[in-house]
Amino acid sequence: MAVTPAPAPPPTAAPPLPAHPDPRLDAILGGGLPHELSHALGGPFHLLLTERFDANVTSFVQALDEAGVEGRVYYAKKANKAAAWMERCALTGTGVDVASAGELRDALAHGVRGEHVVVTGPAKAEGLLRVAVLQGCLIAVDALDELEGVHAQARAVDRPARVLLRRLPPAQPHSRFGLDDGELEAALARCAQARDAIVMEGFSFHLSGYATEPRAELASELVELCLKARVMGLRADRISIGGGFAVDYAAAGHWERFLREQRPAHYHAGKSFDPADFYPYHSPVAGADALRAVLAAHNLAERLRAAGVTLLLEPGRALLDRAGCTVFRVQGVKDRGGYGVVTVDGSSLSLSEQWFNSEYLPDPVLLPAHESQGEPYAACVGGATCLESDMLTWRKVRFPARPAPGDLLVYPNTAGYQMDSNESPFHELPLPPKVVLDTADGRTRWRLDRHPLA
Template identity: 55%
Template sequence: MELSTAPTGLPALPAIELPWQRRIREDPHLLFDIHYAVGGPFHVVHPAGFADNLRAFQDVLTRHRVDGAVYYGKKANKAGCWLPEVADLGAGVDVASEPELVHALAHGVRGRDIGVTGAAKTDGLLRLAARHDCLVAIDALDELERAAEIARDAGRLRILLRRLPPTAPHSRFGSADPDLERAVARCADLRDRIALTGFSFHLDGYAVDPRAELAHDMLGWCERARALGLPVSAISIGGGFACRYVREQDWETFTRDHTDEWFHANKRFEKFYPYAQQPTGADMLDAVLGRTFRGRTLAGHLRDAGIALYLEPGRALLIDSGFSVFPVLGFKQHSDYGITTVHGLSMSVSEQWKGSEFLPDPVLVPRRAEPRPRPAVTCVGGASCMEYDVLTWRKVTVSQQPRPGDLLLYPNTAGYQMDKNESEFHQLPLPPKIVMSEEAGRMRWRLDR
């Protein structure tokens, strides 16, 4: 397979594009009609793609004959349109605040299908979780005591005890093993108010083996808790399921050869998200469950122990399910490349606010295509007065020189990009989310509710 190169000689990182995305992008009117209606930048979201990803995870659990549940990591995107898909498919939602929990309930997700995670939770969040029979990941001994006190009046609370991964001793999340042992014993004392359902953990990175190994190790904790008469029945392995945005060959070339000269002002980045990796999504879950220990797969050990597997993917459910569109305000030549300014802020491409760069190539959608278009090299800045408000520091090649009235499309931004850091800086309204669906052979759109 040939590598992607721009006519300018700069490397290209074209995003993998699904048919629904291409269909919208190539429609001569649809995106411009939406821009006319909203008047500024906007995000396009596609619930059907999210549902496909969710079903793929559920199918892996079924194929391995493992009881379990998929909890959508809600923090990855604030749109409401994903939640009815979760409810209809019998999945769950992972929340970390009272507004997130209420939002899930309002869109039809039952309380018993809501997991509550995060650091130390407010009393209000714990009380709401108890009232609605949510499953709460308890992070520390003091939180366990608060939860038990709240459960005295609010009702028995179902919990997981979150373990501090031995390979991440400096994480601020989870209990180290001595505290975890004390917490299990305390749950036995508090069994009239606290129902210890199982254990949870979360690992950074996207590797298969550490997740499988820690999940297998957690089976021993399940046995200890059961020996105390506690109704332990599940392990949650958190999120961190890998995603792929660009072709492997293009990513390998970029990571091998990249230089500061490819970026505006020779901007230097210490690290990038791995935009091409394997295995990804549901295939990664398949690999975790297929990992063998003492001649038997993790799935087999879970079945033998009667332990369900919970997981909390966010980005991996949103991959290929949304993109962002910014109207072009102007273009000026800067040395041997240009600077395009768009209507909107880099806070709507959140990777920039984590000291990194969102690398899949933006795509120019011109209002009027030139008869003989000449490719143009540009970086992309936001509409604020801040020097660092840059959506794309990398010098990227677009089909022709951007002009006011054109649209610049950022592909595959649904997961953690489009709204994680958005702000009404300069009193600019937040970009609305446009929900796309296909009906009667055509694409229809509405505002997210």
């Protein structure tokens, strides 16, 4: 899927937005394997590259090491349900962030140690808290009544519970998550009172958006809160700053041109989107570099070192950057006066942005079943259901030639939140399987993603 300077698109086509070049994936996609898998599996599928996940985890760890900061990376499991990521976390000692009993069971079943799991989310169920306490998980407490629930479970199983107190971000006071100033003060007093059953290890927060400076500012506040909590006899030696590390999908020039030139005429049926609803598909500071920016702002790294505070991170999408793509087979093409409508063998439920009043913008790549010559062809992409709204790509994408039945469309870099957040077997269409690729020894081998209960 190498990117070359694109000629001017047909008048009806949207401005191009190719994903960053990925020579390793290009080699895999150009070798015939996608067509073989499409034939074998009989429908759409997702490709997963676990070595990319490992490399992304390593890049975050390196950023912590460079700053001389003690830290731990927790993979936010909600970003992708594949068992492959749990297998890698278990083998490498990477932490996992879960928010339900099912996610916790899945992590533990794959060998992730309980002490390497952080349990987040609001109003956690009794059963989830019980298992979390028994397994020694770190629990991010979101409310005062939840703290009482944790205390009750710890007493019931006669094991101390490890907790973080989740801070309501002052800059986002309308968030439904976290403890405000008064609640935080009450929670600290309760933790001090219940030290036999609760080990208060520190504080956490989650911020919307991807800006680095506000994360550093709030993290610095949490460091000070740790120091105050220690005066109360509490451990308070770590803080979690959650996720929100952007992924850079496309080059700045392509992204700026897309935002500048896109208009309703570039979309099927004159569909329009608010650009504010688009994910920022170009980010000049992304992934581990975003962590470096957080550590550099407000002297955060120095404050963490001086206070002896460990920094916890919960990235999801950023650990899945370039770690997967989604492949659909073309079932039919119809002309609609200046552009085409391509129908593929799946649905937009496999591209979650479409279900958030937005559009997944990195351009799909055409893999023809046979060599073909033709003029550039603009087309939108629809799913195989009977819903008008089932559009994988509303915009009219410029393809190098008219797609044909049997061709494949590859949507790049979909592992982060896209490929299974909203999938369902609507119309009794089977869920796309996940195919794990292994290229470690110079060969490309594949297997279906495993599940511990399968």
